[in-house]
Each structure stands twice: as C-alpha cells, then as structure tokens.
Amino acid sequence: MSAQPICHLYYATDRQKPQIDALQNLLDKHQLSLQLSVEQTIGKVNQKIKQQLSALHDDPVLWLDDKDKLSLIADGLSVAPEWDKLQRRVVSAGRKSELLLQAAKITADSIVIDATAGFGHDSLILASTGARVIMLEQQPMMALLLLAEQRRMSAQPNWQKLMTRLHIINIDARSYFADKQSASTLDDSIVDMVYLDPMFPEDSHQDSKTGKGAKVGKHMQVLHQLAYPPTLIEEVQLLQSAEDFIAGHNEQGGRVIVKRPQYAPVFAQRQADESWQNTALRFDGYFA
Ligand SMILES: C[S@@+](CC[C@H](N)C(=O)[O-])C[C@H]1O[C@@H](n2cnc3c(N)ncnc32)[C@H](O)[C@@H]1O
Incomplete structure (x- = not known):
C-alpha cells in the first residue's frame, strides 16, 4: 500500500x-x-x-x-466552511435572490451533482430548494472539512433536514462520471443538473483592462494552496464527462451549469446555450 x-x-x-x-x-x-x-x-x-x-x-x-x-x-x-454563517441566505434563497437558482431551475424533487464542492457554500444554496445534492470533492483535506462540517451542523436541530440531503464523496468528478458504479448508487434516479465551479487563476477574477470584477476572497486564497485551475484539456474532459453523464441520467434533458467570474472566458472554449450574470459572476448553462 x-x-x-x-x-x-x-x-x-x-x-x-x-x-x-x-x-x-x-x-x-x-x-x-x-x-x-x-x-x-x-x-x-x-x-x-x-x-x-x-x-x-x-x-x-x-x-x-x-x-x-x-x-x-x-x-x-x-x-472554515462555517455553514451557520449562511443561515439567512439559505432560509431566504430563491430564484429572485440567488442567480445560481435562476440558472439551475431545480425543484424539491431534483437530484443535482455539485462536482466541485469546495467549501460547500453553493451546495447549501442548491439544497435550500429541497433538492438532494451529491457533492464531489477531489481533495481529501477539503472532503474532511466538508464531512466534519456536516457532522457539526447535524447536531443543530434547524439544520438536520438539510444535512440529510447532502452526500459528500471524495473523488475526482471525471472518475465519478466515468464509473458505472456511480450510476448504480443513484438507483436509476433522474439527475437534473451538474454544477461546476472549478478553480480560476488567482489573479484573473478582474477584467485586465478596466480592473473591474470580484476580488479573490479569503476562502479561495487558502484553497489555491491545495487546488489548481484546470488545464484546457482538463476543462474539456470535465465538461464533456458531465454532459455525457447527465445525458445518460435524464431523458428529458438536464443541464450543466458552470460558474465563472464575470469577465472570464467561456469554460473549455465552449459557448454556453444561455448565461445568467450579475456584476461579479456569470453562470453559463449547457443544455443536454
Ligand atoms: C472554486 S472551488 C468551489 C467552491 C464551491 N462552489 C463553494 O461554494 O465553496 C473548486 C473546488 O473544486 C474542487 N475540484 C476541482 N476540480 C475537481 C474535480 N475534477 N473533481 C472534484 N473536485 C474538483 C477543488 O479541489 C476545489 O475544492
């Protein structure tokens, strides 16, 4: 070993x-x-x-x-994940207040895969709808942080229900999407959305000409010590494997949503079918 x-x-x-x-x-x-x-x-x-x-x-x-x-x-x-600090956002989350939920178009019956779980903040917003969220995280240390946070929050009565809807798996999303075993654990359920929020170069969240855009927060600054932005080949593999997976798990056609800083180029050099954006962020949608 x-x-x-x-x-x-x-x-x-x-x-x-x-x-x-x-x-x-x-x-x-x-x-x-x-x-x-x-x-x-x-x-x-x-x-x-x-x-x-x-x-x-x-x-x-x-x-x-x-x-x-x-x-x-x-x-x-x-x-730290500090999910308790998101309580107000989670309680009031809806399509009006959360751009991610506008892009995701999920309901309480949905199953979604957050393929780049990180600190789990976006997973919580997705789970606030009542949806079940399968959280994939490639870094064992990040996966441990998520599992420990799920355990800590499960002790709080008002978080217990939401915690049961989160399923944390330490795996590279590309392996998860390629593995037939992943499909069997879903029991033929329909997957409505795959969400991707990959690492983005630390110094490039802003428009290089105007300097406008989001600053890198403390969480991402630390995460950059553990995880790296994908290469173009990795971007293509991730998007393609996510699209193939959703095509195999949703006959009605699910969607892949990719989060990007507002001024970032499109992921894997693929134009999106639809985009939702505000002054800091963009969610690019790829419909199966
Ligand atoms: C930008 S962070 C995601 C932040 C997250 N959306 C949140 O709300 O906290 C990206 C995370 O995805 C993970 N990641 C990147 N590529 C991955 C892959 N192929 N499979 C699984 N996890 C991946 C990284 O280790 C990192 O923790």
Whole structure:
C-alpha cells in the first residue's frame, strides 16, 4: 500500500479528544487518503500562531478550535466552511435572490451533482430548494472539512433536514462520471443538473483592462494552496464527462451549469446555450 499524505491537525484542549476520534472515524469511513498527525497547541491560536504554523509547514494544516470548528490554515489565514454563517441566505434563497437558482431551475424533487464542492457554500444554496445534492470533492483535506462540517451542523436541530440531503464523496468528478458504479448508487434516479465551479487563476477574477470584477476572497486564497485551475484539456474532459453523464441520467434533458467570474472566458472554449450574470459572476448553462 502506498504511503498516505500526512495532514497536520492542531487542537486546543484535552477535552477535544472525542472530536479528534470522530474526525479519524470520518477519515476511515470515507476512505480519505490522509494520515492525521495530531498535535496540541500551547495556548490560543492567534494571528501570530497562524503565521508560525504556516511557516512551519509547506502545506495547509487543520485547526480544531475549542468550539470544535475545523479550519484550514495557510499563509497565516484560517478559513472554515462555517455553514451557520449562511443561515439567512439559505432560509431566504430563491430564484429572485440567488442567480445560481435562476440558472439551475431545480425543484424539491431534483437530484443535482455539485462536482466541485469546495467549501460547500453553493451546495447549501442548491439544497435550500429541497433538492438532494451529491457533492464531489477531489481533495481529501477539503472532503474532511466538508464531512466534519456536516457532522457539526447535524447536531443543530434547524439544520438536520438539510444535512440529510447532502452526500459528500471524495473523488475526482471525471472518475465519478466515468464509473458505472456511480450510476448504480443513484438507483436509476433522474439527475437534473451538474454544477461546476472549478478553480480560476488567482489573479484573473478582474477584467485586465478596466480592473473591474470580484476580488479573490479569503476562502479561495487558502484553497489555491491545495487546488489548481484546470488545464484546457482538463476543462474539456470535465465538461464533456458531465454532459455525457447527465445525458445518460435524464431523458428529458438536464443541464450543466458552470460558474465563472464575470469577465472570464467561456469554460473549455465552449459557448454556453444561455448565461445568467450579475456584476461579479456569470453562470453559463449547457443544455443536454
Ligand atoms: C472554486 S472551488 C468551489 C467552491 C464551491 N462552489 C463553494 O461554494 O465553496 C473548486 C473546488 O473544486 C474542487 N475540484 C476541482 N476540480 C475537481 C474535480 N475534477 N473533481 C472534484 N473536485 C474538483 C477543488 O479541489 C476545489 O475544492
């Protein structure tokens, strides 16, 4: 068996031992290819300690705080899914307030695949409709963050229902779409939409001439330490495999929606059938 990459996990107090065991259980249950190296910090993890931890390790590290929130630390920054902070958005989400839902056109009966789950924020908006969301994430560390967040939020009564609609899988989306086993776990269900929000070069969210557009947020800044923008070949593979998958799982014709910064070129050099945009973002739709 090949050696698994080591992931450093820091925690604050001995009281957290059961939470660390729970994280190890998630790792085993979902067969995440990571080996945890667990260390207790001395004192609080303040900005200085975050800088020190980042300087000590080439890769991002995990930090379990005394409220059992799991964060990713890199470049002196810490980020976490923090789904509770999206509560107001999730509660009021609808086609008027969320451009993603205008593009997705899903209902409570839908099954959607978020093929690039990241911190899971877009998955929550999709799941707010009542839809079931299969969340694919290629990075084991990100998958662990998502699974830990799902576990943490499942303890809150007002989030429990939504949590049961999220299914997190640590896999490269292209492998998922190509694998016949993926189809069997869906029990012949109709998949209405595949959503793609791939990494975008860190410095190119803005129009190069006017400087207009969205700034890269803290979450994406840290994620850039773990995941890379796809090459053109990878873009073509991802879009094609998503389209093939949806064609095989929806006789009525489903859709693939790709999120892009407002001024970004089209994904995989393919013109979209329809686009929805605001001042920061664009959702390009490809109809099967
Ligand atoms: C820009 S982030 C997505 C952010 C997400 N929409 C959210 O709301 O938090 C892209 C994520 O997709 C993952 N990813 C990129 N290519 C992938 C692939 N082929 N299969 C699965 N995950 C992928 C990256 O590891 C990264 O976590």
